[in-house]
Amino acid sequence: MKKFAALFLAILMIASLAACSSAPAAGGTETAATEATAAPAGTAAEAAAPAKDTLIIGQYGDTPNFDTHDNLNDNGMRINMVIYDPLVRMDNTTYEIHPCVAESWQISADGKEYTFKIKAGIKFNDGTDLTIDDVLFSLQRGMEMPMAVPSFARVTGVETAGADSVKITLDGPYPEFLFAMALPTAGIISKAAYETLGKDKFLEAPVTTGPYMVKEWKVGEKVVLEANPYYHEGEPAIKHVEWVVIADPNSAVLSLESGDIDAYVDVPQSSFARIRDNKDLALYVGPAFGFSCVVINTTKAPFDNVVARQALAHAIDKDAILNGILDGNGTITDTFALPTYLGYTDKVTKYDYNLETAKAMFAQAGVTEGTEISIIVTNAQQSKVAQVVQNSLAEIGITANIQQLERSAYDDACLNGDANLMVDGFTYTAPTIDEAIYGGLHSSQIGICNHSLWNDPATDALFEQARASTDNDERAAIYNELLIKLSQDLPIIPTIFTTKNIAAKAGLTGVSANPWSFYNLFDFGW
Amino acid sequence: MFKYVLKRLLLMVPVIIGISFIIFSIMSFMPGNPARLLLGEKATAEAIEELNEKLGLNDPFLVRYVNYIGDAATGNFGTSYRTGRPVTTEIIDRFPTTLKLAIFSVLIAVLIGLPLGIVSAVKQYSWIDNVNTVLGLGFISIPPFWLGLLLIMFFAVKLRILPAFGSDTLAHFILPALTSSACTFATVLRMTRSTMLEVIRQDYVTTAYAKGAAKRRVIFYHCLRNALIPLITVVGVNFGGMLGGSIITESVFGMSGIGNLLIMSIRSKDVPTVMACTLLLAILFGVINLIVDVIYAYVDPRIKTQYAKQ
Numbered sequence: 001m002k003k004f005a006a007l008f009l010a011i012l013m014i015a016s017l018a019a020c021s022s023a024p025a026a027g028g029t030e031t032a033a034t035e036a037t038a039a040p041a042g043t044a045a046e047a048a049a050p051a052k053d054t055l056i057i058g059q060y061g062d063t064p065n066f067d068t069h070d071n072l073n074d075n076g077m078r079i080n081m082v083i084y085d086p087l088v089r090m091d092n093t094t095y096e097i098h099p100c101v102a103e104s105w106q107i108s109a110d111g112k113e114y115t116f117k118i119k120a121g122i123k124f125n126d127g128t129d130l131t132i133d134d135v136l137f138s139l140q141r142g143m144e145m146p147m148a149v150p151s152f153a154r155v156t157g158v159e160t161a162g163a164d165s166v167k168i169t170l171d172g173p174y175p176e177f178l179f180a181m182a183l184p185t186a187g188i189i190s191k192a193a194y195e196t197l198g199k200d201k202f203l204e205a206p207v208t209t210g211p212y213m214v215k216e217w218k219v220g221e222k223v224v225l226e227a228n229p230y231y232h233e234g235e236p237a238i239k240h241v242e243w244v245v246i247a248d249p250n251s252a253v254l255s256l257e258s259g260d261i262d263a264y265v266d267v268p269q270s271s272f273a274r275i276r277d278n279k280d281l282a283l284y285v286g287p288a289f290g291f292s293c294v295v296i297n298t299t300k301a302p303f304d305n306v307v308a309r310q311a312l313a314h315a316i317d318k319d320a321i322l323n324g325i326l327d328g329n330g331t332i333t334d335t336f337a338l339p340t341y342l343g344y345t346d347k348v349t350k351y352d353y354n355l356e357t358a359k360a361m362f363a364q365a366g367v368t369e370g371t372e373i374s375i376i377v378t379n380a381q382q383s384k385v386a387q388v389v390q391n392s393l394a395e396i397g398i399t400a401n402i403q404q405l406e407r408s409a410y411d412d413a414c415l416n417g418d419a420n421l422m423v424d425g426f427t428y429t430a431p432t433i434d435e436a437i438y439g440g441l442h443s444s445q446i447g448i449c450n451h452s453l454w455n456d457p458a459t460d461a462l463f464e465q466a467r468a469s470t471d472n473d474e475r476a477a478i479y480n481e482l483l484i485k486l487s488q489d490l491p492i493i494p495t496i497f498t499t500k501n502i503a504a505k506a507g508l509t510g511v512s513a514n515p516w517s518f519y520n521l522f523d524f525g526w
Numbered sequence: 527m528f529k530y531v532l533k534r535l536l537l538m539v540p541v542i543i544g545i546s547f548i549i550f551s552i553m554s555f556m557p558g559n560p561a562r563l564l565l566g567e568k569a570t571a572e573a574i575e576e577l578n579e580k581l582g583l584n585d586p587f588l589v590r591y592v593n594y595i596g597d598a599a600t601g602n603f604g605t606s607y608r609t610g611r612p613v614t615t616e617i618i619d620r621f622p623t624t625l626k627l628a629i630f631s632v633l634i635a636v637l638i639g640l641p642l643g644i645v646s647a648v649k650q651y652s653w654i655d656n657v658n659t660v661l662g663l664g665f666i667s668i669p670p671f672w673l674g675l676l677l678i679m680f681f682a683v684k685l686r687i688l689p690a691f692g693s694d695t696l697a698h699f700i701l702p703a704l705t706s707s708a709c710t711f712a713t714v715l716r717m718t719r720s721t722m723l724e725v726i727r728q729d730y731v732t733t734a735y736a737k738g739a740a741k742r743r744v745i746f747y748h749c750l751r752n753a754l755i756p757l758i759t760v761v762g763v764n765f766g767g768m769l770g771g772s773i774i775t776e777s778v779f780g781m782s783g784i785g786n787l788l789i790m791s792i793r794s795k796d797v798p799t800v801m802a803c804t805l806l807l808a809i810l811f812g813v814i815n816l817i818v819d820v821i822y823a824y825v826d827p828r829i830k831t832q833y834a835k836q
Binding site for chain 1: 556557558559560562563564565566569570571573576577606608609610611616619620623671674675678679682683686689690691692693776777778779780781782783786787790793795
């Protein structure tokens with residue numbers, strides 16, 4: 001009996017090792033050889049086919065619908081990014097705003113009115129012409145839909161301005177507005193088709209001006225898209241796209257290796273080395289519009305005291321978070337802006353990881369050994385960050401109790417001010433300081449997403465001054481002041497600027513990481 | 527027999543109402559708000575309130591429950607909060623994948639597990655019995671996500687003879703079915719072995735041999751038929767469980783089944799979808815249990831006689 005058990009376990013172990021060591025070690029030669037001989041999943045034939053025009057791209061979930069104005073699901077927004085055209089589009093790396101449905105735009109002197117001139121000759125995917133009425137109808141629909149808020153939150157009115165332009169009025173100066181208009185929540189639809197077909201029928205295969213159109217939706221499994229033959233920027237290089245759902249990121253990476261899929265959006269960091277070692281695959285990583293942070297409840301003792309917050313900043317080992325948890329993918333930060341953002345300054349107060357200093361400052365703030373604090377998180381990665389903080393605090397005699405909550409329960413706990421600390425992350429629409437932290441720190445956002453419950457008139461005033469100004473130098477100076485002030489007040493401790501990524505077959509061209517993780521597949525080709 | 531089946535079907539009604547009440551209560555009293563989850567963290571209080579009103583979440587709990595049950599009784603399971611599509615459409619779209627996966631898994635488990643279990647019992651303590659015992663132990667212990675990934679590595683990445691994900695063709699079901707059948711296979715193997723061993727030692731088996739019956743006839747006719755009853759129970763329960771969707775297998779193999787739908791709906795507090803999935807699962811479990819009981823009667827004449835007496 002023992003002999004058989006040993007034999008079986010040995011066979012199992014050898015089989016596992018053989019399977020585990022396959023892809024990276026085998027690398028190119030073996031993969032190429034097998035690709036040429038077998039083609040079960042319809043992929044190996046690709047090696048021989050010179051003019052490939054299909055793309056199978058994976059993501060972790062399915063879209064709930066194809067409604068540009070009623071879809072805040074990131075998987076859905078990725079698909080809407082290519083079936084709809086917004087007025088403008090953003091460059092993945094330079095963040096420049098390019099014309100799309102709008103060929104040019106003008107901003108009024110007070111920064112409250114944007115007039116977009118619509119490109120002539122654009123056709124919908126059913127062959128009909130785009131008119132100014134369609135643009136007006138789409139923008140007005142966006143204003144009415146609660147889930148189109150990332151694009152339309154500050155829009156107060158839309159009207160035509162001449163035969164070929166629309167004027168959008170905002171509630172105040174909003175320099176990031178063009179980014180909001182580049183999001184998939186601001187797509188343009190055909191008014192005639194929407195009204196004739198009715199909402200439900202229309203949404204089965206929306207009539208849009210985007211580069212691709214919906215051909216088939218196998219719910220929960222895949223969305224099949226075909227190139228729009230009337231696309232106004234030319235025929236897409238890739239004619240047939242399948243957005244497939246692979247919920248498990250590890251099996252997604254294996255599917256990339258096996259050739260079952262051509263690309264996968266946001267692969268886990270633990271797979272980076274495996275992908276980089278495989279010469280048939282390429283990994284594109286770029287900064288996200290987002291950062292990780294420790295949000296401090298500034299209304300609850302002991303962190304209602306600024307000295308305790310500064311002491312905490314000395315007890316956060318950002319290096320351990322970056323290298324121990326994120327595998328080095330990200331950038332350690334002492335502030336809420338990257339150097340490319342308007343108003344970035346290096347003159348913020350920095351807090352090195354120093355437990356002696358932290359201990360002394362906690363003592364100064366009256367926080368004695370044996371004090372207990374609470375940390376809440378909403379996912380496993382945040383929980384690991386919380387454990388790093390917990391360990392550091394334990395060394396100076398403070399007990400941190402970590403609790404992981406389901407998302408909406410977590411939001412409620414934050415809004416109620418139940419916990420001392422929240423390990424969280426901010427994501428935003430445009431690479432600006434206002435976008436990054438207004439929601440998290442302006443007092444008007446208490447009850448919405450100001451989880452530190454930071455209610456400081458001086459902070460509010462700086463945000464408002466920067467918003468009111470249309471002079472970039474003036475705004476930069478105000479943001480400098482704001483960042484320096486926040487680095488001393490510390491309602492939130494920024495830790496790491498995060499990244500987005502896409503892994504693809506090495507032969508796929510036109511790929512670069514998009515900071516929203518929304519890809520315009522029109523740029524892709526083989 | 528007919529009366530018995532009817533009685534059992536009627537008894538399912540209070541069970542289903544009880545289950546629906548428990549699940550509705552849990553989903554309603556769980557902290558968090560579906561509107562906030564749908565609208566994202568930057569949603570204003572007004573937008574959340576508007577969506578709450580639209581979804582009917584501002585009504586008192588009991589009013590919502592009674593409305594739900596009333597609608598469900600007429601076949602209207604509501605609209606998914608998450609997707610805005612009718613819940614019945616969501617389920618109809620996904621159930622075939624789950625059903626196919628469950629059928630293939632059970633078939634694999636029974637077609638391999640049953641013969642191996644019989645051989646193990648007949649040749650107790652032989653090398654083949656030892657191998658089967660270790661196999662059973664191995665497959666019942668192996669975590670399905672790991673087995674799934676190993677199978678993908680071996681058959682899709684290394685050998686490239688089977689697809690790694692999807693559910694378009696029969697080939698797509700082979701690896702997922704192998705993964706989700708592992709545990710049932712091991713259970714069937716062990717259960718067949720132990721029940722067969724019990725039966726083989728019965729007096730009537732010795733009598734059959736003494737009367738000169740062929741070994742094959744004794745094993746398959748006298749022994750197996752009597753050993754089948756506990757096995758049918760195990761297979762029935764496992765099949766019922768699989769119809770509720772295998773969340774891990776579906777995630778690993780990118781399949782769109784009830785398991786994934788249920789887990790996504792729980793995460794987004796999509797009460798109508800969670801309710802409909804749970805009710806479907808409860809009904810399926812009830813019906814499968816009933817079918818298992820009816821099959822007993824055909825396998826074992828003694829039970830049929832009891833039904834007749836009732």
